[in-house]
Amino acid sequence: NAGVMQNPRHLVRRRGQEARLRCSPMKGHSHVYWYRQLPEEGLKFMVYLQKENIIDESGMPKERFSAEFPKEGPSILRIQQVVRGDSAAYFCASSPGTSGSDEQFFGPGTRLTVL
């Protein structure tokens, strides 16, 4: 049973470009979470999605960031007009969603570098 898949693992963008990060949850999981880890810091929650719905986006910056989890295909975290401060590791996690305190399984992360 494959774990959470993220791609690309490493992404380099120049300031002003767009970054698209993909996450495929574990088989059977319908809930996806995105977290951001700045260098030498802990993970900060960004957004929580179920299929075709954003449930909690309280951690998302108000501008330039968006996320989706379509009926078919992976979840996408999109960052428009990237700036140097967006450089970070972005982790996706998934859970079955069958109870309120179920475990989240993390992917290997996408390390975004903005030049």
Next chain:
Amino acid sequence: GDSVTQMEGPVTLSEEAFLTINCTYTATGYPSLFWYVQYPGEGLQLLLKATKADDKGSNKGFEATYRKETTSFHLEKGSVQVSDSAVYFCALSDPDTGRRALTFGSGTRLQVQP
């Protein structure tokens, strides 16, 4: 809001030494508590968890006890190995608030020397 505070690192130990990494939390409800481990260049792996007061989570020789009276969830291991070198994150989820997101501490880097 919810928060997690854990001791700053790095923690440097010799092999077979005793490990304690402190973690305290603030939460509005009755949270579930977790320890995650992150090896270099990898994602987070769940190490252990506890979902109610006085529960003890354990895995791979690591233990942590959910102490509601002191709002703590300290990680311990009796004898560390070089392979335990990693960053350890304490985290909580607070289902009573309806939020499923995890709140993480800032992480503690452990370095075990042979």
